Amino acid sequence: MRKPALFAALLLAVAPGLAQAAEPPCLSAGEFASLAGYTMPSIISGTTQRCATALAPGAYLRSSGGELSARYARRKAGEWPGARAAFLKFAASSPETARVFQAMPDESLQKVVDAMVEGMVSQQIPLERCTAIDRIVRLLSPLPPENTAELIAITVGLGAKSGGGKLGKIGVCPA
Amino acid sequence: MNTHLFRIGAALALCASTQAQAAASKTCLSNGEVEGLVGYVLPSVLDKVAGSCAAHVSRKGYMATRLPDLIDTIAAGRDAAWPQARAAFMKFGGANDKEAAAAFAALSDDALRQIVDETFAEKLGMKVPPSACLDVEEVLETLEPLPAGNAVRLVTAVMMMAGRSDKSIPACPR
Numbered sequence: 644m645r646k647p648a649l650f651a652a653l654l655l656a657v658a659p660g661l662a663q664a665a666e667p668p669c670l671s672a673g674e675f676a677s678l679a680g681y682t683m684p685s686i687i688s689g690t691t692q693r694c695a696t697a698l699a700p701g702a703y704l705r706s707s708g709g710e711l712s713a714r715y716a717r718r719k720a721g722e723w724p725g726a727r728a729a730f731l732k733f734a735a736s737s738p739e740t741a742r743v744f745q746a747m748p749d750e751s752l753q754k755v756v757d758a759m760v761e762g763m764v765s766q767q768i769p770l771e772r773c774t775a776i777d778r779i780v781r782l783l784s785p786l787p788p789e790n791t792a793e794l795i796a797i798t799v800g801l802g803a804k805s806g807g808g809k810l811g812k813i814g815v816c817p818a
Numbered sequence: 819m820n821t822h823l824f825r826i827g828a829a830l831a832l833c834a835s836t837q838a839q840a841a842a843s844k845t846c847l848s849n850g851e852v853e854g855l856v857g858y859v860l861p862s863v864l865d866k867v868a869g870s871c872a873a874h875v876s877r878k879g880y881m882a883t884r885l886p887d888l889i890d891t892i893a894a895g896r897d898a899a900w901p902q903a904r905a906a907f908m909k910f911g912g913a914n915d916k917e918a919a920a921a922f923a924a925l926s927d928d929a930l931r932q933i934v935d936e937t938f939a940e941k942l943g944m945k946v947p948p949s950a951c952l953d954v955e956e957v958l959e960t961l962e963p964l965p966a967g968n969a970v971r972l973v974t975a976v977m978m979m980a981g982r983s984d985k986s987i988p989a990c991p992r
């Protein structure tokens with residue numbers, strides 16, 4: 644598949660399966676960190692798109708979001724095996740959908756994951772939060788990407804210990 | 819401590835432990851005031867966290883070996899942070915007690931700083947449960963590459979964001 648529209652169609656086809664699936668299994672902190680590391684470029688670009696109209700012209704994401712996303716993207720290949728395993732584990736709660744994903748070649752599955760994450764982010768971020776998010780992203784930008792992914796995993800993991808560690812439907816197993 | 823100072827100290831201590839009072843006030847803290855507050859008290863808070871966790875983390879780990887450098891770096895900015903921190907304390911301490919507010923305003927910087935150091939910072943110096951020390955160390959170590967100024971502004975940004983969605987923290991609306 645080459646066109647984003649086809650991936651969007653595929654997502655629409657499998658999304659009902661995911662939506663109706665049983666509660667997805669939780670991920671280990673390591674699996675979550677891999678998924679976070681792999682998806683960071685999509686998260687950044689989704690946030691940049693979503694917030695483009697809500698941010699001032701000089702905002703960090705508007706001026707440097709693309710560069711930041713590209714910096715994080717350099718790690719995607721290395722993170723993919725762990726992210727793939729985590730994603731398939733997450734998707735396993737819907738057996739039919741999981742079978743579709745498992746049968747996909749890596750390149751196709753990567754595009755599905757990228758589009759899904761970017762779409763989720765760009766739809767769900769409240770516009771009134773964009774300025775605060777922009778500030779936090781700018782302040783965290785000196786961190787090496789692996790630290791950022793770990794920070795997200797730790798934060799969600801800590802939330803799991805207190806019973807609320809989830810990012811969307813993806814949760815980290817209590818340690 | 820004379821009566822005025824005691825009163826102010828009590829007001830500060832109460833405000834530090836009773837967020838509802840802040841919510842009841844009509845004053846709010848600006849981003850600059852919160853940043854000043856964070857820059858001023860963060861070294862004390864981190865120092866107390868490190869102290870309460872000392873027995874529960876590795877002596878060769880981040881908290882024991884490198885956190886003191888971060889504390890020193892942030893502490894070097896305390897004088898610069900003070901004017902904004904003072905403004906924030908004035909709002910805190912005087913929000914519900916006009917007499918305390920008047921006493922606040924009459925205090926010299928040195929006297930006010932002494933009270934703040936002895937009461938407010940003490941109250942904020944939360945005791946970390948031993949079971950959480952390794953988590954805290956992991957988070958702090960992950961953030962280690964950030965310049966100290968970013969760390970202060972990051973805590974500020976999180977507090978402001980929390981304050982705008984949780985009305986118990988009196989962050990000014992944007």
